[in-house]
Amino acid sequence: MLAIASVLYVAFLIARLENSDMTNGLLALQVIPVALVALELGLAPALGFAVAAMGSIVIWALTKDVHISAGEYVARGAVYFPVAIAVGWIGGRLRVAESTVSARERRLRTIVESSTDALITSDDEGRILAWNPTAERMFGWRSDDVIGRSLPDVVMPEIIRAQYWDGLRGFLMEGEHGLVGQRFEGLALRRDGSEFPTEVAISAVRESNRWIFHAFVHDTTERKAQENERKRLVSIVESTGDAILSFTLEGRITSWNPGAELIYGYTEDEALRMSLFDLVPPDQPDDVEVLLKQVRDGGRIENTDYDRVGKGGRHVEVGVTVTPITNAAGKIVAGAAIHRDISERKRRERYLTAQHGATQLLAQVPDLDEMGPAIMPMIGDAGPWLCAAYWARDGELLRCTATWTTPMTRLPVAPTHEGAEAEWNAAQAEPLWLVGDQAGDELPSGKRAALGGLRTQLWIPIVVSGELFGAFQFFDRRHRDWDEELVGTLNAITDQIGNYVRRRRAEEEVEQAKDEFFGLVSHELRTPLTSIIGYGELLAESEAERLTEQGRKFLSVIRRNAQREMRLVGDLLLLVRIQEGSFRMELEDVDLRRIVEQAVEAARPAADKREIELSARADSSPECNGDPQRLGQVVDNLLSNAIKFTPKGGRVGVNLSANNGVAAIEVTDSGMGIPKEEQQHLFDRLYRAPGAMESAIPGVGLGLTIVKAIVDAHHGRILVESEPGAGATFRVEIPVQPAHHPEEVPNE
Amino acid sequence: MNDHARVILVADDDEDILDLVCLTLEQAGHETIRAADGEEALRLVLRHRPDACVLDVVMPKRTGLEIIEVLRDTEETSDIPILLLTATIREQYLPPGVEKSGKGYLRKPFSPRELQERVAWILDPRDR
Known part of the structure; x- marks a missing residue:
């Protein structure tokens, strides 16, 4: 292209030279296109163009009749062409420089305009000089609205404006400031008056004797929200009373929150060396394997009740929710669980059930001998206790009339047996809670039970009118501390039993009095009848012939009515016996x-x-x-x-x-x-x-x-x-x- | 009947019934010893050693049941047959030594004939 252009140009030049004599002027004119080419297309093409044009003129001069000698021509060319080239070169340079600047500016503008950060330029008096579209969206101000206005008034909440001015003054005096050139977080103000969190970077540029500040503002609302959410979750896990833990598919514990420590007593360090199996009470069947299998199969466990044991053998009842944890590939790799301590609730429920059960039982008017043994399992379940015995007072002795063992466990050695006897002592009229070594001779079979591994014993007496009537004795393998609420509940139950016994005894007394009364009435009614009937019969048998006809008739009326009265008395007494069940x-x-x-x-x-x-x-x-x-x-x-x-x-x-x-x-x-x-x-x-x-x-x-x-x-x-x-x-x-x-x- | 005449102690605090029982037994040919209360009855039994006793249960000083107990515990009187007269007592409360078949006691009121039969029976159970 260049070659064709230069050939066409030379042809044009020659045509002009044919008709003119102004060779020198033309030659000088040649500077212009070369300079233009250099200007337009750059220095190297201009040089080539110049060489090509010169060469063609030289050829033309050699082959044509010229007015000047070739030597002179070359000499003139040697003067003009460098000048043309120099002009082209300088012009080219200038042009290149200019085009480079504008490209950078365009690039910059694009960046500024498409930036997701708001870009705000301000001067050393805090006036806004520039405001990109993101800033328009972020702050709600159009660029035209804010250019020239005070930066802090527009974008900062009132409370930090003073800080801005202090900072700006400081920077202008010192030439530097802690925040300039740094990223920092700050609150920003929207046009509607709402505030939002931002991350800001400020650069200061010295420009024609003054400082220009560029602020890059990033809206961190969303990130903050996520961060807060994460913090919130973390704080929930940290502060909840529920145990939140995770574990491997083999049951090894891999995380343990403070709630778990609260419930089970193990610190995080301890727990991380343990497995879920360690939380199963030793006297209960292992249920963890089933749970793990369920997790491996991708099953969830929703709020299911489990018995667990914490540090020091402390018994805990928990409601457990378990979720499998999957990795990015969707494979189940672990489990996470929430254990809620429901011991308290369960305990309350059990106490209420026992109390309710006892009340219901007493409402059925049980025999005094049967009442204790019938109520014992209810209290046993409420404890919950492992086994129990009911002792009935029999004069100076206590006799075991019933024993009970929780259906959950098999007991290797029963602490006592039905028919066992023991002397009672005054201390037994009070509830006794004996633990470990304390258990001794104060309770029947106490020592034997303690030696048999029943570490906790509870003695709850039934006292009627100040006298020991009977007592419940409960045993547990676990070491259990005095439970005020349980003892209170049981005392309420035994009070109820005591009242019932008193009532029954009073009723029995009434019954007995009634019995005696009927006995007396019966006796008093029958005694005269005995004489009437007896003498009537004697009269009829041995004296009848001495009576008149009418006398014999009167006698038969007397005897008939005496018989009738006797039947009536008999019926009445029989009825009384039927009623009281002694028939x-x-x-x-x-x-x-x-x-x-x-x-x-x-x-x-x-x-x-x-x-x-x-x-x-x-x-x-x-x-x-x-x-x-x-x-x-x-x-x-x-x-x-x-x-x-x-x-x-x-x-x-x-x-x-x-x-x-x-x-x-x-x-x-x-x-x-x-x-x-x-x-x-x-x-x-x-x-x-x-x-x-x-x-x-x-x-x-x-x-x-x-x-x-x-x-x-x-x-x-x-x-x-x-x-x-x-x-x-x-x-x-x-x-x-x-x-x-x-x-x-x-x-x- | 006279062949079987025996001495029988009769104790009852009701005089009319005491008369009635004695009269009835005498009609049957027996001899009677009368006692109006428990203590007198016991004293007379120990003194006279009757062939049989007819005792009211409810008597002052000593009840018929108490008398039975003493008699049973005393060797010389332990096999004296006894018929209890009762207006109130229940079969299950009868003390040991009293026939529970219904023949060792007689409920008041009774007919004189019944009394004679029962006394004959306790005197010689093989007769029945």
Whole structure:
């Protein structure tokens, strides 16, 4: 290109030279293009251009008729061309310098404008000179708004403006300042008045006799937030009461926060040499292997309760959450766990459960002998204790009436056994908490238990009206310190038991008084009856012939009524016994047919009197083991009712049958019948059918209650079938081979 | 019956019943010794060594049960048959030495015939 341009240029030059004679002037003019080329394209092309142009002119001069000699031409050229070259060279230099400067400026501008930092230039009077687009975004001010304004007023919160001015003055005096040339953190102010954290670097440049400052401002809001978040997390891990730990897939502990130290008592240094297995109580099954397997399989464990043991054997209950930790490749490499100490909560729960359980149990009115043994497991679980014994006071002795062992553990040697006896001492009327070597002779089996490795013993007595009634003794293998709350809870329970015992005893006293009263009443009622009946009989047997007809009639009225009163007294007392559960029978082999026949014969006079047709039928004569007197009473009462409730001229029948080992006695009448709604009340004590009341049928409502009690005692049952107006049938069923009783075992 | 006439001590603090029992037993041909309280009964038993005793349970000074205890503990009287008359006592509270089959005691009120039968039975159980 250059060669073509120079050839074209020379051709143009020659054409001009052909027509002119101003060779020298033209030659001089040649300086201009060379200089221009040098200027435009640089020095080296200009030189080449100059050489090419000169060469072509020389060739032209040699081949053409010239006015000047070649020598002169060359001499002139030697003057002009260096001048042209020098002009081109200087011009080229100037041009290059100029273009270099502008490129740098462009580059700088690009950097400034595209910088993610805000770039703010200010002068030594604190005026803003430049403000890049990032600064516009960061501070909310457009460049036009701030150029020329005071830098601190625009970008700094008020409290640090004074510092800026001090710093600036210092720098201008000293020529240096600690912050200039450094990165530092500072607060900045947005247009909307909000402040934000920044990182700032300031450089000072001396420019035409004054200082110019460039500030690079980086908004660190986000980084700060992340940093704060990280700090927050760290502080959570450091300050939480929960244990936060990580571990290898083999269970080795790899991190241990202060919370873990708090819960387990091991320092971080100690823990990092331990494994999760070391936290399993020695007397409990290992559950860590299962946990680790779950972690290896990528499973999470959510707030599951575990029993753990800390430094010095301290027992801890923890709620555990475990998460597997994966590496960048997604492979599970470790586990992280949070252990929350739930001992306290669990303990409270257990105490409440025990207290609730004891209250519920006492509400069921247990026997005084059974109450302690029944409550013992509840307290045992509450402790929790390993094993326990209940000691009942028996005069000067304590007798172990029950023992208990937690189902969790097998105990190699029981500290005591049922039936063990020990003398009691006054110290035992107070709760005792014995640990380790303290355990000695003050408690029954105390020494033996201590020697057997039961390091903690708790003695909780039940004291009733100042007297030791019984006591719970609890044992644990672990060394446990006095637990005020537990003892308090147990004292509350034993107070409750004590109150119950007192109440029961008072009730028993009342019962006994009632018993005595009934005994007295019975005695007082029967004694005169004995005379009335006895003398009546003597009179009827040996003196009857001396009486008049009317006298004999009067005597029979007296005797009949005496018998009736005797039955009533008997029924009343029997009822009292049934009620208090002391109803006993005298068992023997009973021929039911005989019983029925006797009852029918006894009832016949009453039936005859009311013109009632009384019939008896017996298909068989079953035998049963029973009380003949009581069974007689059953049939008597049923017959007496039937006759009472049957109108004159009616029918009453008794039918005895036996089938499938059950004997059935049916008493049927043709009386008024019993409405369905009344049938269910028939056997209630003192119940009297409304019909009976209306018809003024005598009775106090004891008969059927007694019948039912006797039938129940014979393992039988009683049924009623009746339609109002169509009579009633009472059916008593008694097993012919009743349940086996030990007292019936024949003696050799 | 006269062939079987025996001496029987009867103790009851109720005079009417005491009369009734003695009368009934005398009708059966027995001889009776009367005692109105427990102490008198015991004294008379030890003095007369009767063939049998009919004792009320509830008596002043000594109860029938206490008398039984003393008699059973005394060699000379330990095999004297006894019939208890009771208005209140329950079978399970009867002291050792009293037949619990229901034949060694008689509930008040009783019929004179029943009393005669029971006394005959305790005098010679093989008769039954």
